[in-house]
Amino acid sequence: MASEEASLRALESLMSEFFHTSTSNDRKREIEALLNNFAQQLGAWRFCFYFLSSSHNDYVLMYSLSVFENLINKMWLGVPSEEKMQIRGSLPKLLLSQHKALPGFICNKLCKVIVDMGRQDWPMFYHDFFTNILQLIQTPSTTPLGLIMLKTASEELACPREDLSVARKEELRKLLLEQVPTVLGLLTGVLESIWDKHSVTAATPPPSPTASDADDLLSNLVHTPSLAKQLSQPPPSLEAESERICALALECLSHLFSWIPLSASITPSLLTTIFHFARLGCDARSRRTHAVNNSNAVTLNGGGSSSPPLPLTLPTSQQDCNRLGVLAMSCINELMCKNCVPLEFQEYLLRVCQQTFYLLQRITRETNAHSVRSRLEELDESYVEKFTDFLRLFVSVHLRRIESNAQFPVVEFLALLFKYTFHQPTHEGYLSCLDIWALFLDYLTNKIRNRLEDKEAIIGRYEDALVLLLTEVLNRIQFRYNQTQLEELDDETLDDDQQTEWQRYLRHSLEVVAKIMELLPTHAFSTLFAALRENLEVYLGLQQCIVNTGTGIHAQSLAALQAYSHWLARFYSEVQHQNPQQFVSIISTAMEALPPLISTKVPEKLLLSACHLLVSVATTVRPVFLINIPAVQKVFSRVTDSSAQRLPEEAQVLLCRALSNVLLLPWPNVPEGEQQWAERSSHHANLLNSLTREYRQLKGTAPPQRKGQLEATKRVICQTLGVLKDIVENISGEGTKSRQICYQSMQESAQLSLTLFPAYIHQSGMWILLVYVLSLD
Incomplete structure (x- = not known):
């Protein structure tokens, strides 16, 4: 005991010294070597277990866990069976007894170490590994801990690192898949119980001017009366602990959905529950109203009734509610990104689409108090991004499955998508929505190519939507309609694709216009021609103002x-x-x-x-x-x-x-x-004869004695040789035939230059003779 205590004090001292700002790099390397040597000893884990039980130093705790991690992942085969049993029994007990007192990152690390043991020994030597996780989730006091363990197990066992054999990876995945129905049932129960516990009956608000339209659209999207009624209920207010549990459960579901196949284990009840939490991202206003009503009801109950007062639960912050909405949308998107959909899951997929598009209807509903744009501005940016991702996945992956289903009104969906697109508060959001429309247009184009006999019917169904889309996209790139937003675009800074923000905006817009033109060429031409003609008339009208002295x-x-x-x-x-x-x-x-x-x-x-x-x-x-x-x-x-x-x-x-x-x-x-080299050679010779006419007249003459005549002669030499030198240099890198023709044309001038060289080289400014002669080499 004294030895362990002394070792703990020594380790704390070393850790404090290592992380102190005044410690040199050499000393840090010495300490690191000491710690590594200690970690390699087989009995080191016993000291580390004592350190975990007795120390409150975060550095010591993290080091001790790293020793266990190294032991399990790299030295586990050499550890005696008795010691393995002790470790498998002691670490979970330590986690269970101290998880509330440990810092979050230490608790997560300890969960990771325990899961690493399961990765090595489950189920042969660690048969109760997963059972313990399920029991933690089912026990109210340890539900958060169980969810952390479950998420870690999903991350480490379903997608293990490369240090495991292929056979072991397949075994782990098979074992996890066997547990999936139970796990999904537990997570459904956790989320449903919290939702039901905090749900209360809210006072029915007076109908808004748009209520009838909203109800009609809701009835089109959701055909189950009971479900439609649930969707109309105000969302509950959650206290902090419930919010944390829900967040952990949704994180687990999101990771599980990333690797499990679509199957009947994903029940309608689970989908509906996830969808309820997705509502939290777009129901901020009703949530605040409901929180006030709930608080008043609790106060009245506590003050005038003989019944025991209800506990007053404070609503979570806006940020926490947004987080739950984002996590729920992540779960939905993980389901939507799966291209392989079993036949038995088709109905569930339709249900997901119906419910999520009800959210789209809520987001794009315009009231006296809120425009669509202001509503989108109020929503959390991450939630809007997740929702846009969902729409993209729906159009790119599942539209072909849903379009022909009578229970899903595609045209009404396009109307909602239109409102969602053209009320985006940011340029990036708008461009992301244009990408969705581009995917839809590609889908229509491919569908028509495969079913040419139905071309008119297909285009007729969507013509109104395409016409509206074309008109609005064109308006968005014209300053007369969209000057404020266009002036905000950066037209100077280049991105990784060497495009400015302005160029990217135009490219996305014109790509959509081009795709519509393929489907509706006549209408698109008439729309574009009207706009271009008007602008062209203005442009041509400038001609009368042009002065021809520019x-x-x-x-x-x-x-x-x-x-x-x-x-x-x-x-x-x-x-x-x-x-x-x-x-x-x-x-x-x-x-x-x-x-x-x-x-x-x-x-x-x-x-x-x-x-x-x-x-x-x-x-x-x-x-x-x-x-x-x-x-x-x-x-x-x-x-x-x-x-x-x-x-x-x-x-x-x-x-x-x-x-x-x-x-x-x-x-x-x-x-x-x-x-035609022969003809061109003749023309080139005639050209050079004309250019060197005065120069060739110097043949056989001596330099003039009179200064004026001498300067005139020198000027002829300089001008002619300057032209010839440029021609030679320009043709020097070309093919043999071009250089041969050039040489033949210049032969007489070259011989003359060699003759004039001795006579004129001493004259001032006659360096051009030397340069030309040298260039002939």
Whole structure:
């Protein structure tokens, strides 16, 4: 005993030192080594059991449990049978005696350790493992503890880690499945007893102006009179302990539903009970009213009756009630996400849909005091997300099963979904609902493809809903109808998909519009055309206000057209061998804008934009017919005309590069034998002869002695070699044939340059000769 006490004090001291802020990392490593060595000893668990029983230090408790966890998961096979029995008997007793005093995370960890033993030994050596859990749930004082154990068992045994063999995993799952009917029955009883215990008869409120409509819809959705009556009752108020038990039970159900198959074990009674708790997420107003009435009734009973006073139960906080609603919706969604539905479960599935859509009706009901949007704003955000998830699962997984059922009014459901979608208080919520509509439209499209003979009947059933959806989605992306919300969208920050919030909003909306157009092309076109025509009239009306002196705008327009050269190239590759007339028209129209701009009278900014556009088309697009376009032939004539005034240096170089590329670069998607190299080589030689006419006249002449003549000669050399150097550099990375033609065309100029090199190299500014000669290598 003294040894255990001393060990406890030493461990507490080490733990305090380890977590102290002044302890160095080296010392922490030393302490960690000591603790690890202790944990590896076979008899260490006895000390740890004493520590768990005697210490109030959270660090010590957690360390002791980690020793047990390591022992069970890694060393269990080497532990003697007698010690295993002692551990299996002592830890549950410790949990039972101290669970109320232990911190929550310590209690959860101890439950996990006990479940780990069950994972190893149940049922052969730990036959009462699961029986003990069921007994804990059935005992009122230990119900919360039993629920924690049950959830942990579901997590650790149904979905075990990889350290178990496949056979053991299958055995555990089979054992758990055998317990499922009993477990679901217990959980149903726990939830029902709490609900019934706290349910009271509330005063019937006066009918609202929308009461008759609501009752009609309710009768359409829920065909069982007794169930409809239950749905109309106000929800009860729960005290904190009951709320905790319900939350634990719903968490257990949610995890169980994630792995058990759909079967008759999931009874209508259980589904109805879960649905009752789901109501708590959307009944805040009636819950508050009922709490006040309940409090008044208790006060009157305690003050004037000879009967013993009823205990006054305080209602839980709004947050706690929302939590129960969220947990209940999680249970429902776990059921809804299962695509494999047995035939005997079809009726239960219909019941789930009917009951949940009754909630949708309550959420979207509009009263004098609350609009649909304000009601959604009051609801917990997590609850709305869960409800949206349910709608998505219903449409994507189960609509095909439910649509033809006469007991489920699909058109009325779409009306509710429409209200739910277009009253969402957040952009994210709205986009999530648009995704649901996209799923529904995909479903309709596929259904029509598989049943073409019924196309008119299918579309006719949903036409009104689709028309309303199209109109409202279009309104949501137009500032005239939705300016306030559209201005809130971020159009600068990019997300992981390189989209802004504004772009994502538009994409989701237009995807829905496109899907509707596939189903209702005529109506969609007329709707879109009316909106586009109105906007187009406004746009075209701006023409009278345009002043034709915008050089900058003109240059930017050409630059914008240049930016599309890559898309034009792709378009050309698509239509080149099919129907290129439209492409020819686009290129011809663009080229017609260039000749008037190739002039010394045009501002240089605009001139350069025109030159860059021609370079892009000649280099990137490379259409076969480019040289035959009259506008391009005019540019050839302008550049080769010796009498025309020379353009600024940069523009001259760009134009010559473009015209050279027209003749040298191979045409895309054209066989080598059809490239017309001979004809193009002849044209290229003529082009260079025209460009080097003055330069070639220097052949056989000495440098002039007069300064004016010398400067003029040097200017001819620099201008000509600047153009030739650019052509050589531009073609250097191309194929052999292009470079051969270029070399043949430049051969005479190259020989002349080598001749002029010794005579002019010492003249100032004649470095271009050296650069050109070197570029020929």
